[in-house]
Amino acid sequence: MSPHAEIISKVVPTGANNWWKEATVYQVYPASFYDSNGDGWGDIPGVIAKVPYLHSLGIDVVWLSPMYDSPMHDMGYDVSDYENVLPAYGTVQDVEKLIQACHERGMKLILDLVVNHTSDQHEWFKESRSSKDNPKRDWYFWRPPRYDEQGNRLPPSNYRGYFAGSTWTWDEHTQEYYLHLYAPSQPDLNWDNESTRQAIYESAVHFWLEKGIDGFRVDTVNKYSKHTSFPDVSIVDPKSYIQPAIPMWCNGPRIHEFLREMYDTALAPYGDVVTVGELANTPDPKQVLEYVGASAKELSMVFHLDIGHIGMGALEDKYIFHPWELTKLKDVVYKWQSFVEGSDGWTTAFCENHDNGRSVSRFGNDSPAFREISAKMLAIMMVCMTGTLFLYQGQEIGMINAPPEWPIDEYRDIEGLGYYREAESLEKSGIDTLRKKKIMDGLRILARDHSRLPMQWDDSPHAGFTTGKPWMRAHDLYPEINVKQQESEGGSVLSFWKQLLTLRKTYRDLFIHGAFEVLDRENPATFCFLKSREEKEALIILNFTAQSQPFKLAERTSGMKLLVGNYEVSVFETLKPFEGRIYIK
Template sequence: MSPHADPLHHKRVWWKEATFYQIYPASFKDSNGDGWGDIPGILQKIDYIASIGVDVVWLSPMFDSPQIDMGYDVSDYEAVYAPYGCVEDVEKLIEACHKNHMKLILDLVINHTSDQHAWFKESRGSKDNPKRDWYFWRPARYDKQGNRMPPTNYRSYFAGGTWTWDEHTQEYYLHLYDTTQPDLNWENEDCRQAIYNSAMRFWLDKGIDGFRIDTVNKYSKVLPLIDAPVTDPTNDIQPAAQMWCNGPRIHEFIKEINRDVLSKYRTYDGQPVVTVGELSLCSDAESVIPYVSALEKELDMVFQFDITHLGQGPPGCNDKYDFAEWKLPEMKRIVEKWQCFIEGTDAWTTVFNENHDNGRSISRYANDAPEWREKSAKMLAIWLIGQTGSLFLYQGQEIGMINIPKEWGMEEYKDVESQNYWAEAVRLAEDGTDPTRKERIGYGLQLMARDHSRLPFQWDGSINGGFSTGKPWMRAHDNYKSINAASQEKDADSVLSFYKRMLRLRKEHKDIFVYGTFELLDPDNLNTFVFRKRYQEKTALVVLNFTTTPQLMSGTEEMKLLVSSQSKKIPGTLQPFEGRIYINYEV
């Protein structure tokens, strides 16, 4: 589709124009001093959330869980983890969001459960238990010396293998993630129906407005389960995502979810409920469109993670946190790819650069030094609001929170993935297999670990940033006195005030920012990121300086400046980490 074409083929639906705000409950607000954020704490801050200008709250897993993987190991879909509150608290949150004209979506974690879930306890009870086939159980293999071996050679996402031996029934069970997260067998129809009733209808009946769907393209495994090709000769376990991503029945399963469950429900104001899927390892548009084409009736949109994986090795590989330096043209190509793939289609896209699984965007893509942090935050806000698609923000992004200080030791990193990768790095360095691995993986974790986004929200300058009066489950950032919501709410020039302004601008000019076509300009420039947006006769130009030095710019002479991220503006020159948007029509 030409950049000049009319993009009205994208049907207007509420969730396309919405801004979503992700809340990580453990780290948002603790109401009772036990060190854990909770749902009553979210309720205390509902006015703050609404004041940002967001339309939808996405609540990360709050279900009952042993918390090995921070709630992505669900032990009961119909109960709430006690430190977070109870089901009634979630009902109150649904009501509070709706009263404030916001919708609420939950995280749907249905590729796996906790090993403490009643279903798995039954499944491991005996080989002839009716729920045995709800998970993947396989007998051992044996080498020539008679040593017991796992059924396949797959490497898990959290380092280590994907099979754990069960002494009671003398078989292995499959888990793509932690050993305590056994994978559900979607081939079993009874299992699927139980998922739909317990994980989905239970909450939809209470009035939630949709789901963010975890690991959405991993439900269909390639059967029979056989060894993956050896791509790492130094290791007994091999990256094997091709054995479970985008499997042969995946589209059938997702269509069933939509047809049998989601299509039967509406939001509180009568709109279709929304779904956004976590879609990993789909590197080309052709593989993504079947999931999000409106005609296919599967998902409304998905997260495609090229942007947050910039500098990482592939997920599930042993070099995920072995950081690779990148240049700005790489980022531009990623943005261009996922902005343009929907053109001429009935598919839709998402816009984001932070979530609970990645480092903070200022630290990742710009500069978190004190003299540049605020400028970087505002420039990145312009980068986001100028892009087409549904916009997702992560808690703390709107006040410019940054990564864990580099002076902190690895003991402050609590995430199971970080711990596993670090332990592996220590072992391989100390046994001489990879002598520099500790240094390299340590650096990668300092930049990209999931822990960074999970530090407590910085509400004010009081102890623990106002997150908790008790000892927080994760240490509060050292900079909470200088970076917090309370001080920024009073400051018209703060990052928070700027985000509020940008979200209003995005709504005022939704034709061009939400629905406009994207054109990348000057793709090989190492310092500036420039793109043009078009909608019918309207044109906008977004210019961004990703460096600490001034950069010349041109092509804006006949256009009107809509917004700059800095108060001091020099004609023809972008200040360090300055972003601007120009338009060519009357506001």
């Protein structure tokens, strides 16, 4: 039993069983999913064309990453018009057709809600920066400069942003700085202004709910409320003027007020709308329950980003890889699997998304010998997780990170490139001659680009993603890893996922709603956990190494049957490399 867990003597079911609790959600990154017209960009008609594939996989909900009109400095997370679609992706009418295509098959569709910031090309910001007395000036955060003893102009505070560099950019026209936690092209909206909030609800929320969508993944959900006096933070990086300042904008003083208002005024009138918040930098489960408890009336559930951050450094060193032990993964999974037990809250299960490297490369083994078997082992782990399950496109076929020999020129992500260029500058100035290599080594494992390579549909040029020139290079191994090949192979990763998703529904009491208990917390090679609900139990055994391991919990299988494993032939007393098994009682 996990030494940091209490024995659960009485299992208490979690809250009401909303439709979204037992759903399997599939995230589509539209630029890289499927290009229907040969221009090199994935598009909404391409998603529509693949809805039958998603239905056959066993998907209940399609989550469409930002498809709004945008200059695309941050791949659509810089929205210039909430009520229009990027022309390269299609039209509003195409989204309506996608809603219909999903609903006809009993599936649902959710969109990304990106309302911490807009693009600097949004009409709201254009008005805001036009003059200091514009009615929308206070829709964003504007502050005058300050000056050092030599008279040099300085930003209003010493905050480091997420994409490297200051959170403040000087606007020559109005002689003030504006705030942006991300890129300068992504100015932060001022949620303290009621008019701003009402405009957000009307344009970004109501507009699409009226079209018939079923909910939202809510981007950067705990960053809407800032400490608006913007005090300087203490210096932890003496080499730099700008410093990590996350407490100045995460879980701020009015955040729960804002989310309750959005729920009451923008969401609740449309029924059981699902909201999945991206909740960063909130390590205390009690604090998370304040967001996801049904009685809180704020969010349906949230993504706890700890699993995606395994191997990453702190903000200033995010892309310098830090080796990690399996106990780290166990602790992260246990924490966010167990915190809702006995509460009215709900949780999520995922190990891939558009912001992280591929799970096979990070948590399994992407060598030819082990990539398929470790992909299946990770699939076993994920389908047994309590909460709503999220898959990312390509995860179901075991897509892996870009080849390590690819140069920085093949990378496209604004965040990773920002860290690389910052390191390059430090190298040229002689301040840090090792940082650029460390960043590049880290990007090969952790970069967001890995998840954004084109979806690998078949072995035709560019993986069947497009007939044109793709916006991003297809993986070199697409002839070996693709949907078409795996659909015809009974033992493929894709076939295994289909089997497991069916089992997840069959044993929903255990896998979706079960209480979670780690059994071998200190074992550095295996991850074994128990799922239970009343008299039912499931024992999940996972070998996270490329070596055979002794099955130390063999006695726990007494009275249980082997439900599924990722090897055709298994030896009871020994776990083969990356072997995974599920036993049921």
